[in-house]
Amino acid sequence: MNTGKQKKRSAIDDLCINTIRTLSMDAVQKANSGHPGAPMGLAPAGYTLWTRVLKHNPANPDWPDRDRFVLSGGHASMLLYSLLHLTGYDLSLEEIQNFRQWGSKTPGHPEYGHTAGVETTTGPLGQGFSNAVGMAMAECHLAACFNKPGADIVDHYTYVMCGDGDLMEGVASEAASLAGHLSLGKLICLYDNNGISIEGTTEIAFTEKVAKRFEAYRWQVIKVKDGSDPKAIEKALLEAKAETQKPSMIMLKTHIAHGSPNKQDTPDAHGAPLGEDEIQLTKDALGWTTKEPFTIPEEALDVFRKCLKTGEKAETRWKENYQKYAKQNPDLADAWVNALTRFMPKGWECSMPVFTPEQGPMATRAASGKALNAAAAIFPSLMGGSADLAPSNKTFIDGCPEFQKNDYSGRNIRFGVREFAMGAIMTGMFLHGGIRPYGGTFLVFADYIRPAIRVAALMKLPVIYVFTHDSVAVGEDGPTHQPVEHLASLRAIPNLTVIRPADANETVQAWRKAIATNDQPVALILSRQKLPILDAKQTAANVERGAYILSNSDSKPQILLIATGAEVHITLEAQAMLAEKGVAARVINMPSWELFEAQPESYRKRILPAIHKKRIAVEAGIPMGWERYVGSEGKVIGIDRFGASAPGATVLKNFGFSADKIVETALEMLK
Incomplete structure (x- = not known):
């Protein structure tokens, strides 16, 4: 039997959850555009995670040791915007009211760098899930490199919310497989298992056993039968955090457009406003007493805004811990700051190799490998690999261990034959901070990674793509492996710099430019065949x-x-x-x-x-x-x-x- 205190707490929970639901409904209705169903169904999970489990400070969205939160299904953006506003981030109610309007901070899908607290741009399904894998990988690597006994300056979790659509996308499968292989225990996914897609129920196209699939990926799977129960959700989150050897999938059985008398559990609620009449019926069903849109009860706001105090305390504790750490480990502290700020020592370019014609012809992919290794010796944050083509792409950092579950300090990542996931993971690693990622494959397979490049370019992230075997000169492998249209395809992407060097020295210059670039991704296009070496005096400072x-x-x-x-x-x-x-x-x-x-x-x-x-x-x-x-x-x-x-x-x-x-x-x- 519930006590009075438990009843009161439950009533407050309901009020807070319904505040998220009504804000989402009202914003979509006012914009006459958007997706109300998912935010309504996920409101209990969002509320529980953000107010009871998530380590974050709304007053400082860039605190390095915050937990990361990724809304992979970016169409549910009003869930995220509601949580950001309610918990105290720099996102006003006026911006909520201007949802999807020109110049607002609340675009239709979340955009990194545009709205405080948004960790990555999401919308193309599956990519946010894969970004989260990259963030978790970055956390593991930095923790292995910088933490000392009794002084963990890197100790946080990555949470990702995804839906059925995310899990239908192949890129999520690629990333989930790698995450399980790497035993990313600080990666936790909340799966919105509502059984509805745009065209109808998921039964029309998606009948696989998701739990068994993720168990096969070496994930812990936790099922929550009632995705509207905050206590059950909190219990599942704590159970997930307790599992340190596996990433966790929390399967939440939810209802799209929860509370809507006529549209709950229907495709109609996915991507269109509920309508004024249905909104009122829904508010009545939820026990919402006011007809005024965008109403936020003070009692609910008080609960959400406690995140400001708890976040400030958490960050203060971390700062105190860091000050002790810095005194005891000054060199590591300096390296930590350098990694976060992407510090570039003066004159670093002088350490890059120079080639002479007398050395004989050299493939630009080979020169790229030498340039990479020279740069890696200067920049410890440079980290990456290849989609199972490192010997061909020349993307291995010599003398460094591999990034594996038994050694997260390694800088050489074995992405496997997963080009798309590699691209999206690289994005997540950069967004986490402290890592400068690169990844390689054949140019012809730029088709597989292109959607990730596009989103990275949209965010203006300086990740580095190494594309080798750049033309029909690939030869015997034939047309399946000979890129023809790929240069034009990459050049068509805004905010992407494409560099196709003519020799070894230009390749070094291209790497120098890529490393020095801070505001957009760079694609290096490299030859398989050997090419004559030009006089370095001709190429120096000209590539840029x-x-x-x-x-x-x-x-x-x-x-x-x-x-x-x-x-x-x-x-x-x-x-x-x-x-x-x-x-x-x-x-x-x-x-x-x-x-x-x-x-x-x-x-x-x-x-x-x-x-x-x-x-x-x-x-x-x-x-x-x-x-x-x-x-x-x-x-x-x-x-x-x-x-x-x-x-x-x-x-x-x-x-x-x-x-x-x-x-x-x-x-x-x-x-």
Whole structure:
């Protein structure tokens, strides 16, 4: 039998939960757009986690040792916005009322850097789940590197809320499999098991045994039969925290649009306002006494705002602990601050390798591996790996252990054949702080990772993608492994810098630029085949300009030859051949469109003077986009079909990537 105190507590719980529900309903209704159902069903879980379990300080969303919370189903954003406002983050009620409106801090899906307390941008299902895996991996690594007995400065959990849609996405499966393999005990997922999708019940397409799947992934699975019961949810959360050797999946049996007389447990409640009449019926059913929208009872607000005090106390304790730690471990404390602030020591670039032509040809992927290792010796926070292609991508940090469940201090991550998850995990690692992640695969598999690159670019995160085997020169593996359209595809992504270096020294410069970049991701496009090494004096400090004059046979060239990557070398050969025929050509090396476009107009006009109309661009990819640089009178030597299986040199020759073809094209244009 319940005591009076328990009854009162239950009534307050209901009031707080219904405050989240009504705020969510009202905001979606006012915007005439949004997803009310999930926030209503998840309100008890959100309330319980944020007020009883989550370690956070609303007054300081950037406190390093806070628990991380990821709402993977970003369409349920009003749940997150309600919790942020109610617990005291810098998100006003006016912003809640401006949900989904131009310039508001409450966009339709949560956006990192736009709203205080939002840990990552979510919306594309499954990616938030994978971001959370990356955050948990970062926590494990930093704890292993910095914690000392009795002084844990890194000790927090990562919580992620996901739904049926998230778990249908393959990227979540990839990430969950890796998380179980790594025994990420501080990763806890709350699964909104409401059985409803946009098209109907999940029975129409999703009948697998989720619990058994996650148990097979080596997760702990906890079932909560009533996802509206705060006590049961809290018990499950504490049980999850007690399991240190496995990530935990808490399966909450919930009801979409909980409390709505006509729309609960229906697809109608997923992505559309309930309607004024249904909202009133729902409020009546919930015992909500006021008809005024956006009402927040003081009694409920008092409960939520206690998070400010508990958060302040938790952070104060951490700061006191950190001060003792810093006195006892000054070098580690300095390294900790350097990792969090992405500190770059003065003159670090001087430690990067320089290559000479006398060393002989070198594949840019090989040069990339040497540059990576040089950078890793300078930056302990540089950490990453490959999607099971490290020997080919040259992405292994020599002398460092692997990041595995028995040694989280390792910096070499074995992502397995999981390109998409690798990309989303890298995003989560960077967002956590203290890690500068990189990841490699073949360029042709950029298709698998592209959605993660897009979201990272949206957030302007400086993660580094290493793409090797960059053209049909891959050869015998054939068209399935020969990228053709991928350069154009990557260049189409806003906020992404794509760099395709022509030799070993340009590759080092590309790495220097990638490491020094703080406001967007960088994709390095690297060759499998060996390439001649250019004079370092020609390439030094020029890559970051995006394009530069590499060779000028005459001050008044008759034709401009523009090339990237491996094709720069056949273009230089063509220039020499044209000179023998009395034709003056200028070779312009353009490793990065994005970096070139960022240069002052005066520089761009100097590299590509308007008076020179005769131009040829040479690149082993589709011609799309090159028209902006060759103009209406120019030509592009590219490839507009899939490749073929044969030795790489044979494939290149048959597709017209030769000095002879460039000369032939130039002479035809100059007739």
